Amino acid sequence: MADFLDDVFEPDTSPDAGREMSLDLMKVRDAHNKRGYLDGIVSSKEVNLQQGFNAGFPTGALLGVRVGNIIGRLQGLDYMYGSIDDELREKYKMAQKELKINNVLSKSSFDPDFELKDEKHQRVDEWEKITKQFLEKYNVNTKKSDDK
Known part of the structure; x- marks a missing residue:
């Protein structure tokens, strides 16, 4: 048992002192390794997410316009x-x-390069056809006056 009058600033010469210190160092090292790993993963995801956004934005924007129409x-x-x-209401x-x-x-609509598979979007194409049928049924002209 350690004497309560021992100086706390003196080096500990007990046989377990080195082992305790190495356990503490191992914990610190593990914590730094985990933090570094997590920082690397987050950084990588941010870069890849931005690249994916940059590559896919033009296609997504065009689809958004078509869906909006x-x-x-x-x-x-x-x-x-x-x-x-x-039927129209439904x-x-x-x-x-x-x-x-x-x-x-x-994801199923796009290839690995964020392009539409076969340059088509089956769902949007189908709804454009359905919409066109209703426009024709009610003789609605969607062309602008300056279109020929």
Whole structure:
């Protein structure tokens, strides 16, 4: 048992002193290793996430415009004709569900380079066809006056 009058600043000469210090050093080293590992992972994810965003943004933006056109046109048609056309109203509701961002930008639609597979998006293409059918049914012209 250590004498309570021992100087706390004197080096500890007991046989376990080196072992205790090495355990403390091992804990500190492990903590630094874990912190360094986590910092490296986070940094890597940030870089890769930014690269993925940069590569995929143009495609995602174009899809967003297409989806916006579909939903906007169906909404306008629903406002004008939804009370007399149950199919139109139902398709509008379906489009709102199916064309949510997490459905449109799902991994399965893209190749590893963040490009659309076969340059097409099956879901958006299908909804463009459905929307076109309703526009034709009600003789709605979507061209601008300066388009020829």
